[in-house]
Amino acid sequence: MxxxxxxxxxxxxxxxxxxxxxxxxxxxxxxxxxxxxxxxxxxxxxxxxxxxxxxxxxxxxxxxxxxxxxxxxxxxxxxxIFEKKDPVESLAAAIAEKNGIEINAVISEMNALMEDEFDGNLLPEAAIVILAREYGVGFEEYLDELKKSIGKID
Missing domain, CATH: 1.10.10.10 (Winged helix-like DNA-binding domain superfamily/Winged helix DNA-binding domain)
Incomplete structure (x- = not known):
């Protein structure tokens, strides 16, 4: 804001x-x-x-x-205002806030999802969207930034 x-x-x-x-x-x-x-x-x-x-x-x-x-x-x-915000962190913060949990718990759950469920073959951007869906948090406003951050991968 x-x-x-x-x-x-x-x-x-x-x-x-x-x-x-x-x-x-x-x-x-x-x-x-x-x-x-x-x-x-x-x-x-x-x-x-x-x-x-x-x-x-x-x-x-x-x-x-x-x-x-x-x-x-x-x-x-x-x-x-000059700091670029990470869309993964922003969505994780939204999940944490809406569900009354710590952001560290959301990040830990995201990491576990990437490693345990997908054997490390899932990007953080996709994992956080999956968690947002599970927790019932809207993620549409973050999609463009998430897509841009994925595009930076070589």
Whole structure:
């Protein structure tokens, strides 16, 4: 949610639906002093890659639902917005949260499934989806990222 809040902030503060890249960078780096210019440009690139922002010619816009995000008074993004989140860990955390168990237990169960049931012939991405189904946790929102992470395997 932090990246969503960070990218929504300039639009909300300026009360506009469309902003130029330079206006977003100015807001993040110069007006708010949240980061330097390179980091502000990286935030825009990350938001674009995750589909949180759309480019329309020289302008960027955010989805309508982002304009309703509550940005707390005194909000300042942490450095964790620059960290790429592992989709396997994210889905494991969702399973753990929904079922009231520790994430380590979910990871252990995933590892046991990969080794015991499939003799090490199952990728973590597939194993976590199997566990999500067993625990009744929706995994559809994670599928694109899981597929991308599988594509990185040589």
């Amino acid at each position: 932090t990246l969503q809040m960070t990218i929504a902030a300039p639009f909300r503060n300026m009360g506009r639906n469309r902003l130029k890249k330079s206006e977003i960078v100015f807001y993040l780096a110069i007006d708010r002093h949240w980061m330097n210019r390179e980091q502000a440009e990286k935030v825009i690139s990350m938001a674009d890659a995750e589909g949180l922002i759309r480019k329309e010619g020289d302008y960027f816009s955010i989805p309508e639902e982002f304009s309703k995000i509550d940005i707390p008074l005194g909000y300042k993004p942490s450095s964790e």
